[in-house]
Amino acid sequence: MTTITITAFEKSPDRGRGLARDMRIRWALEEVGQTYNVRLVSFAALKEPGHLALHPFGQIPTFEQGDLALFETGAIVLHIADHYQGLMPPDPNARACAISWIFAALNTVEPPILELANTRLLEADQPWTAQRLPLLEAHIRQRLEQVSVRLGDADWLEHTFSAGDLMMISVLIRLNSSGLLDEFPNIAAYVARGEARPAYQRAFAAQLAVFLANEQGG
């Protein structure tokens, strides 16, 4: 097989907490049992022509394998799930449902979570932020309520673990320190089930090792 190479931050702003998007690709590759190389990219290099040729929006991760070069985490996870066994149910209709959940995680559940995170990061010192935060949290809570109702007491969103669960859990993990998941015990348990998977653990350790090596190196 041709070598897989992904990109990740040289110094991840999340300090190795597994929130950078390379974590989602690492987790997917671990689930399907594929080894991969990682090319670390500095913040400055993200905006250089070499990286922009791979990723038009100057972000990580990217995915390269032979002639193929992909960007966007959702597209990369879907590509991995379509090419290796372990992240897609074999039935075509069940596969299509798993893809619905990938898009739901990225387009319906993550946007209000990112809006809250960005507000805290970029508008923390603005006079209006204290008043806006409850509005943003209410929007997140609405989405969590809907995920909670659909999940019920099932282990995964559609019978067996799929790329849809991988993406939904990756999105929900952003809320681990917010207290919001405590209001939805079945979601908190669902996230914990994802984090307990050996593939998740291996991926988490690998991205943390990058951060720690960089800290020590200076």
Place this chain on the structure above:
Amino acid sequence: MTTITITAFEKSPDRGRGLARDMRIRWALEEVGQTYNVRLVSFAALKEPGHLALHPFGQIPTFEQGDLALFETGAIVLHIADHYQGLMPPDPNARACAISWIFAALNTVEPPILELANTRLLEADQPWTAQRLPLLEAHIRQRLEQVSVRLGDADWLEHTFSAGDLMMISVLIRLNSSGLLDEFPNIAAYVARGEARPAYQRAFAAQLAVFLANEQGG
């Protein structure tokens, strides 16, 4: 072939301007030459169990064909592109790139556009909104600049028109009345090329007819 049924708003809040997400599905189905039925859903019915069973987040559109039921516009467009000819290049690597653009449209370009639209809609009367709007517009402008650089003087993002263009143009159309596209002539021309496609025109006319019939009827 089994009949395709999609859902759309009974009374679209965009008043038939083609911004509701059923437009993206209609356009995709027109591009691949598939007829479809439309089931109109009232705002009240979006939150009823029957619709929530189809769409856990109580939104439109949905897609039903025989035993298959899908939600999330991105997943539905991808499904259509994978099952009928006309929206995907035949080469597997080119197909994977088209999928990168679907995700880029929905996850990287659309979020700041929606944030601006939602701010204007939901926070119009808040004292902070006048100060936040330029920040939100700057974020959109950054994304437009990146799309503009990648597009260059090409007609489409990857050689031939694909589902990636369909989704990117559908997202950019939201900016038609904002004036922002005037700053990027190659993007304005790209959007106009999409809107000029006969399939787009048929889809637009179909969704406008729903709005006009509803206006006259009630």
